[in-house]
Amino acid sequence: xxxxxxxxxxxxxxxxxxxxxxxxxxxxxxxxxxxxxxxxxxxxxxxxxxxxxxxxxxxxxxxxxxxxxxxxxxxxxxxxxxxxxxxxxxxxxxxxxxxxxxxxxxxxxxxxxxxxxxxxxxxxxxxxxxxxxxxxxxxxxxxxxxxxxxxxxxxxxxxxxxxxxxxxxxxxxxxxxxxxxxxxxxxxxxxxxxxxxxxxxxxxxxxxxxxxxxxxxxxxxxxxxxxxxxxxxxxxxxxxxxxxxxxxxxxxxxxxxxxxxxx
Amino acid sequence: xxxxxxxxxxxxxxxxxxxxxxxxxxxxxxxxxxxxxxxxxxxxxxxxxxxxxxxxxxxxxxxxxxxxxxxxxxxxxxxxxxxxxxxxxxxxxxxxxxxxxxxxxxxxxxxxxxxxxx
Numbered sequence: 001x002x003x004x005x006x007x008x009x010x011x012x013x014x015x016x017x018x019x020x021x022x023x024x025x026x027x028x029x030x031x032x033x034x035x036x037x038x039x040x041x042x043x044x045x046x047x048x049x050x051x052x053x054x055x056x057x058x059x060x061x062x063x064x065x066x067x068x069x070x071x072x073x074x075x076x077x078x079x080x081x082x083x084x085x086x087x088x089x090x091x092x093x094x095x096x097x098x099x100x101x102x103x104x105x106x107x108x109x110x111x112x113x114x115x116x117x118x119x120x121x122x123x124x125x126x127x128x129x130x131x132x133x134x135x136x137x138x139x140x141x142x143x144x145x146x147x148x149x150x151x152x153x154x155x156x157x158x159x160x161x162x163x164x165x166x167x168x169x170x171x172x173x174x175x176x177x178x179x180x181x182x183x184x185x186x187x188x189x190x191x192x193x194x195x196x197x198x199x200x201x202x203x204x205x206x207x208x209x210x211x212x213x214x215x216x217x218x219x220x221x222x223x224x225x226x227x228x229x230x231x232x233x234x235x236x237x238x239x240x241x242x243x244x245x246x247x248x249x250x251x252x253x254x255x256x257x258x259x260x261x262x263x
Numbered sequence: 264x265x266x267x268x269x270x271x272x273x274x275x276x277x278x279x280x281x282x283x284x285x286x287x288x289x290x291x292x293x294x295x296x297x298x299x300x301x302x303x304x305x306x307x308x309x310x311x312x313x314x315x316x317x318x319x320x321x322x323x324x325x326x327x328x329x330x331x332x333x334x335x336x337x338x339x340x341x342x343x344x345x346x347x348x349x350x351x352x353x354x355x356x357x358x359x360x361x362x363x364x365x366x367x368x369x370x371x372x373x374x375x376x377x378x379x380x381x
Contacts, residue, residue, distance in 0.1 A: 085323050086302070147323065147347070170303075178325045179304030 014255055015237050016229035018042065019051030019076065020090060020165060020191060020216030023064070026054040026080075027121035027141055030221040034130035035060075035067035037222055043071045045226040048237045049250065051076040051092050051216070055140040056106055058099035059125055065096045066128035076243070080165055081106055081151050082143040088165040088172040089148060090191065091155035094243035098158035105154060109146050113139035148174070152187050159244045161251060162186070166193045166218060167208075168201050180207040189214050189251035194228025197261035215257035230254040271295045271380055273337045273360045276316065280374050282339060282362040285346060286354035293336045293360065298380050300368050304329045311335055316375065318368045322346040327353040327361070335359070341368040 021038065022029035042050045050073050052064045061077035068075040077099045078092040093099040114137055115123055123136035146154070152162035167174040167190045174181070174190070181190075189212040192201055196215075202208055217228035236253045239246035274291035277284055284291065296314030301307050302321050311317060311333035318339045319326065327350060330338050337360035340346055346354075346361060354361040364371055 085321060176303055176305040178323055179308050179329050180325065182323065182325050183328075 012233040012235065014231040015048040015234045016046055016226060017049040017214075017232055017237060017250065018047045018217050018219070018226050018229045019049065019092060019163065019214065019251070020080070020228075021050060021052050021219045021225055022080075023052055023054055023060045024122075024124040024126055025057060025060045025136060025140070026220065027115060027117070027123050027139075028220050029054065029121070031122065031124065032222050033220070034126045035064050035128050036070075036130045038225065039064070039067055039071040039073055039075070041222045041225045042073045047073060047226050047229060048234070049074045049076065050225075051078065051090065053078045053080045053090055053092070055080050056082070056110055056142065056144070057136070057140055058093075058096065058103040059136065061093075061096035061099040061103075063126050063128045074237070076161075076247075078155075078160060079103060079106060081146065082141075082172060083148040083151055084143060084145045085148055085177055086143055086172055087148050087174045087177050089151045089174075089187075090163040090165050091151065091160050092163065092243070092247070093155075093158060093160040094247075098160060101158055102154050102160070106144055106146070107138075109144040110138065110140075111142050113142055115139045148178075148182070149185060152185065156186070159242060161188045161243065161247045163189050163191050163214070163251065165191050165216075167191060168196050168205060169193055175205045175207070180205070181211065188212070188248050189254075191216055192257070192261075193218070194258050195261070198257065212252040212254070214251055214254045215261060228258050230258075231256050271378060273316070273362075276337070276375065276378065276380070277362055279378055280339075280364065280366075280371060282364050285340075285361045285363055286351045287337070287358055287360035290358050290360050295336045295380050298372065298375050300372050307335075308332065316380065318371050318375075320344045320368065322350055324350045324353045326350065327357050327359050330359045331357040337362060339364060339371060341366060341371050
């Protein structure tokens with residue numbers, strides 16, 4: 001696979017963003033998904049804004065935020081939470097304290113089940129250097145009893161973004177699960193899986209028409225980072241200030257998706 | 264002789280299965296023509312037929328819209344899941360009987376089948 005660090009389109013340069021990548025704390029996330037390796041890979045592949053999330057937790061958020069200054073990548077951190085309806089939704093923040101605040105609130109709404117590493121994979125806490133700090137014993141891949149609307153509010157109240165993940169996917173996607181976008185749902189964008197083009201998605205789910213969509217890799221291993229990147233004008237990706245000022249613009253400015261999809 | 268399935272109404276089902284009526288109590292005399300069990304709303308939109316009872320553990324307000332679109336007879340929320348106020352008010356607005364039970368979907372479906380809903 002070839003990677004492009006930026007490309008000219010009209011007057012503005014387009015750059016790649018990948019807002020959905022897992023760390024080693026997700027049971028399904030590869031052990032290699034630790035800050036230095038993830039951030040170096042993203043930098044090498046020209047990802048300008050990278051979102052690192054784990055299922056139901058932001059337990060590695062601090063490590064990624066602390067590691068970020070050594071790399072030429074803007075890092076967002078957060079959680080991928082399963083709502084009561086079974087819908088996966090991203091909550092993204094520009095620093096770890098708000099992410100950890102949401103982490104604590106989500107933890108209270110998870111069923112008390114234990115992970116089975118042999119069956120589902122290990123859940124590793126790591127530091128900024130990538131060293132293991134410990135293992136999470138709770139099962140993180142489980143549905144909370146929070147509604148998708150409550151999850152959106154929890155992200156927004158803390159200055160973050162709310163983005164339903166892989167909305168067209170049969171497993172845990174918003175559209176198959178809830179049939180259509182709920183009336184009044186306040187989210188910032190709708191994520192499509194990396195192999196789904198906009199026109200295919202619209203044909204199957206006309207309800208997406210006129211709504212902002214973006215693509216992410218949902219990478220669980222280093223190889224996949226950037227594989228589902230979205231392309232946005234450079235200026236939008238490099239805007240300054242807190243996320244609540246530039247994040248909504250960023251996810252509404254996607255010009256096109258990864259190769260093979262039509263934006 | 265098996266009961267005429269057109270004779271089974273939402274009210275009859277609610278009494279026989281011990282369901283609690285949460286909304287749409289003015290529409291309980293609707294006849295039941297069939298039933299389906301699913302928690303994926305997209306499946307119900309594609310497969311639900313007019314007059315079906317829908318047994319589900321989904322409680323999101325979208326369930327009511329899906330039931331109205333497909334002209335379903337009623338929604339039965341199983342396993343003790345509790346719909347929120349927005350779902351209840353949507354059900355009143357759309358005149359969709361919304362009922363609940365602490366019984367799991369499997370048991371409710373079996374008892375509905377025994378009642379002659381096929």
